Amino acid sequence: MAESYSRREFLKIGAGLSFGAFLAACAGAASPAPSTGGASTAPSPSSAGSAAPSIKAVPSASPGPINFLTWSDHWGKDEIKAVKSSTGIAVNVTELADNIDGFNKLNQVHGQLDVVSGDALWVPKYYDAGLIEAVDINSFKVASELYSMARSFPFWTKSDGYLAYPWGWSPIQIAFNPKFVTPAPDSWAVLIDPKYKGKVVMERQPTDMMLFAGVATGAKDIYNMTDTELAAAKDWLTKLKPNILKLVKQNNCVRRSLAGDPEPRLARSREEGRRSRDPGFRPKGGHDRLHRRRDDGQGRSEPRPRACLHRGRRHG
Secondary structure (H helix, E strand, O other): OOOOOOHHHHHHHHHOOOOOOOOEOOOOOOOOOOOOOOOOOOOOOOOHHHOOOOOOOOOOOOOOOEEEEEOOOOOOHHHHHHHHHHHOOOEEEEEOOOHHHHHHHHHHHHHHOOEEEEEHHHHHHHHHOOOOEOEOHHHOHHHHHOOHHHHOOHHHEEOOEEOOEEEEEOOOEEEEOOOOOOOOOOEHHHHHOHHHOOOEEEEOOHHHHHHHHHHHOOOOOOOOOOHHHHHHHHHHHHHHHHHEEEEEOOHHHHHHHHHHOOOOOEEEEOOHHHHOOOOEEOOEOOHHHHHHHOOOOOOOOOOOEEEEEEOOOOOO
């Protein structure tokens, strides 16, 4: 006989995956996509990147599968196999492009998704839109392994519980091959240096690239750029374009490209740069502004954990 799981049991199984922040959600009517604070940086809900994922609805009596919407480098095949082996529950992974894409997809399919990845200050937006519900993070045994601050972020704390289970941190940095990049760079300017034409590898994240351009050109508020600032950012991206060797889907592909391919010289990376043998740096001239603000554009100086938002579909 198939075993069914309550929402809490389901969450505890998921928490053991180390996939990220879990939020239990409730089904409801579709909600409007949140504003990122600047019309130039976020795609509209009707954009092609926000098309509903192809996910089949699962009967409520079923013990699975877990439908997981995440970035392409935020899940591991070995972990998913381990979950299947130990619990009998399959995990279906669908990839998202960025935060607004994840929000729109969850908003469109509602109960067909169980877990969604998101950046820290996007989590309250999911909650405010009625897409997730709070949980007791301390009820998860694995939560005892977290730093205490990770269980008490004020922007994830509500009267009815905690909004997310933190997955990791993702500082923005640029990794480079010291054999070919001299002198050692320390600013965004290296990415548009003509001598690195066709030598730069970046993730395919259009929103982030626009934000980088705003920071690199000194925009006062990268989420509300003026026409003049937008023009400067566009000019910077125009200079960047010929330097791009390729745009990759996964962050670990950035690292592999830098390590195993003789062509790439520079790579814009999140966390992976610090794990590679190639040196990396956090660009001066606005990195902290990007690092702290890129989640909601409201200038709050909170740390930036990444999270998985859990819909908590009820089984049984």
